[in-house]
Amino acid sequence: MSDPRAIPVVPDGSYRTACRACAHGSCGVIVHVRNGSVSSIEGDPEDPVSHGYICAKAIASAEMLRHPNRIRRPMIRDGGSWREVSWEEAMDFIASRLLEIREKYGPEAIAVATGTNRDFNHWLYGFASALGTPTVVNAANECYIPRVTLSRMLVGDLPVVDYEGNPGLVMVWGANPMESNPDEYVYSQLEGALRRGARLVVVDPRRTQLAARADIWLRVRPATDVALALGMAKVIVEEGLYDREFVEKYSCCFEEFRAHLSGISHAWVEEVTRVARSDYARAAREYASVKPAAIHWGVGVEQNLNAVYADYALLDLVALTGNLDVPGGNVVFDPPPVRPSDSLFPKLPAAQKEKTLGREYRMAWEITRPPLYLIWDAILTGRPYPVKAMLVFAANLLVTRPNSEKVRKALSSLDLLVVVDFFMTPTAKLAHVLLPAATWLEQDGIADYRKHHGYVSARRRLFRFGEARSDAEILLDLGRRMGLPGFKWASVEEALDEALKPAGLTWKEFLRVGRLRGPVKYRKYVERGFPTPSGKYEFSSRQLAEWGFPPMPFFREPPESPANPEVAREYPLILITGARRLPYMASEGRQLEKLRRLHPYPEVEIHPDTAARIGVSDGDWVAIETRRGRIFQKARLNPWLDPQVVSAEYGWWYPEVEGDESWRISNVNILTDDSPPLDPLMGATNLRGLMCRVRRAEPWEIPRELSGEGRAKYAGT
Secondary structure, three states: OOOOOEEEOOOOEEEEEEOOOOOOOOOEEEEEEEOOEEEEEEEOOOOOOOOOOOOHHHHOHHHHHOOOOOOOOOEEEEOOEEEEOOHHHHHHHHHHHHHHHHHHHOHHHEEEEEOOOOOOHHHHHHHHHHHOOOOEEOOHHHOOHHHHHHHHHHOOOOOEEOHHHOOOEEEEEOOOOOOOOOOOOOHHHHHHHHHOOOEEEEEOOOOOHHHHHOOEEEOOOOOOHHHHHHHHHHHHHHOOOOOHHHHHHHEEOHHHHHHHHHOOOHHHHHHHHOOOHHHHHHHHHHHHHOOOEEEEEOHHHOOOOOHHHHHHHHHHHHHHOOOEOOOOOEEOOOOOOOOOHHHOOOOOOHHHHOOOOOOOOHHHHHOOOOOHHHHHHHHHHOOOOOOOEEEEEOOOHHHHOOOHHHHHHHHHOOOEEEEEEOOOOOOHHHOOEEEEEOOHHHOOEEEOOOOOOOEEEEEOOOEEEOOOEOHHHHHHHHHHHOOOOOOOOOOHHHHHHHHOHHHOOOHHHHHHHOEEEOOOOOOOHHHHOOOOOOOOEEOOOHHHHHHOOOOOOOOOOOOOOOOOHHHHHHOOEEEEEEEOOOOOOOOOOOOOHHHHHHOOOOEEEEOHHHHHHOOOOOOOEEEEEOOOOEEEEEEEEOOOOOOOEEEEEOOOOOOOOOOOHHHHOOOHHHOOOOOOOOOOOOOOOOOEEEEEEEEEOOHHHOOHHHHOHHHHHHHOO
16 A cells, blocks of 8 residues: 655755645745655745745645545546556556547547646647647636737737836736736735835726725626727727827727727717726726736636637737836746747647637637537537547546536546546546546646746655656656657656756756746837737737638627526526635635635625525525526625626535535536537637526525534534
C-alpha cells in the first residue's frame, strides 16, 4: 500500500513557489515546512503580480494535501466495485483500450476534457493533437477564450489592465475580483490602484462589495452588456470624446461604426439594459476623459449568446478612447522568454482538424473548440462520428458543464471514461479508471504558462502524497506508451528544460531565478500595426464579414427573457447562474472543513420584495425552477438587486450526501441548457439571463444531511 501521509521531498525550510489552489492566476506564496509538514502558507510580498495577496483556498491547501479522502492509488472499476492497481497496470490498460478505439473508429473517437487552465493545458492539447483528435471538451466557449480569440484577430493578443502603469480609472465589467481572481488578475492589483486614487466604475447586475465601493455602479440587466457598451460608445462618439489621433492614424472603418451607432437610440439602450441614460452617459464620459483608463472584464460578459460581440464592443471602447496599449490602459504584453506552449507538441493534422464539430461556429472551429452539445450528441448518437472514450483532467463535468442530465447520460454511455482527480467526485464515480492527481504542492511546473500579463514563475514540488502524479506526468507517460509523436522526453523536467531554452536556463536554474518577464513596450502598433487585413484596428471587421457574420457588434435578445411574455408568465424571474464565492474554485473544496465553515451552503440572492411575495425569509431553503429542472439553495435577501433578478451560486455538490442527490440537489447546471441558439461565433451557452421561478422548499425536499447532522458539522455548531 502507498503511504497515506504527505511526505516532504525537501528539508524543513521556507520555499517561494506559485499557488494553484484556483485555476487562474498563480499568486506568489511562501510555504513553510516544519517537522516534515506544512506549518503555514503565506502570501509573498515580493511577487510582482499578487503583492502578498493570499486567499482561503491557498491556506486550505495544507488540509487538501493530507485529506483522508484523497485518492491514493490508481483504481479500476469492475462492475459496481473499485480495485486498487499499480500505475503500470492502469496505464497499460488505458493505453491498450485507447489504441483499440483509435484503430477501430479513428482518433476523433477519443475525447480529451479539462476544466479551467491549471498550467498543464498545453500538455493536454498537445496530447490531443499528437493523437489526432479534434474532440476537445473544456469551458472555452463561454469562458475567457472568446475575448482571447477575438483580441488575437483584432489587436494581436488579449489586452489586459496595466495595473503597474497606474490607471486613473478602472471599469470592472462582468467580474467580481473581490470574490474571484480570474486569469491574469489578483484583487490586490485593483486594490492598489484604488488606494492610489483611481476612479472605479462597476458594471454588474449585483451590488457586490466592489460595486458598493464604486464611484459609478451600473446595474445592467443580465446578458445585455453589448447593448450597454454600444450605448456608451454612442455617447463617446456623439460628444466627440474619442481619441482622434488613434482613430485617424491607427484605425479604419470609423465612419461605418459611427453610422452603426446612429442606428440605435438611447431610449432603446435604456429599455434593453434597464440602465438610465444619465448613468451610463456619466460612466462613458468619465472613462473617455480620465487618462489613462482601463477595462477589467470577466466571464459575466461572455456567458450568453452575445459573448463575442460584447467582447468586441468592449475592445471598441478601449480603442475609441486611446487606452489601447498605453501605460495604465489595456496593454498587449509581450510574452516572457519561454517557448510558446503550443510549439512543444505537433500540430493537429489538417485532415483531422477538418473533422472538428460545429464549423458553423466559425471562431470556435478555427481553434478546435466545438460547442459541447455537439460532443454529447456525438457520444449519444454516433453522428457525425462515434465518440467512445474520454480522458478527463481537472474537471468535475457533471457539476460544471451546462445541462448536467445530458452530461451524465453521455458520460455513462462511453466505452472508456478515465478521470484524473484528487477525490471521488460525482464525475469520477462514472469512470472506468480513476487516477490520483497531485496538488500544486506536489509538482514542478512553469506557472502562468499561456497567460497574458507577461510573467511566468516557478512552481516547485515540496511533497508527495500516496502515489499521486501530476497531470503532465500522466500525459507524458500515456503519450510515450501509445507512441505518440512529440512525446520524446524521459521526464517532465526534460520538457521544462526545453521550454526554458529561450531564456538560457534549465529547470533547476529557473527554480533559483524564480520568475521571468517579457520586455514591456507600449504603443507597439505604431511599428507593428495590427493583425487585421487592413493592418489597422478595425471598427468593422473584414474577417468577420468574410466569414459571413455581422462585422460590428450587435445585440440579440436571449432565448429566454422578459421580452417573451409567454415564458415570463410561467417563469417571471431573470436568473444568473454563475455566481462565485471566495472560498471555492468551481466545484472544488466542498470536502475541506476550513472552507465549508466559511460558506457551508449555496445561496441564491433574492430581492426582499420578491421574497416576501413568495413567503421566503433570509436563510430559508428555496426551490429554483427552470424549464430544465429544479434545484435547492438557501435564500439570501439582497435589497440592491433588481426585484426581477435572482442570482444562484455555481459549482455545488455535497460529498457528505450519498447517491445522485449529492450532485443534483443544488447544482445550478441542472437548470441550464446547452442547445442553440448560442453565440454564433463561439457557441457560448446561455448561462445568464435565463428565466426561472422560485418558491419556498418543503422540509421533505431537503436531504437529512443538509438540514441536520451535516449542517452541524460544517456550521461549527
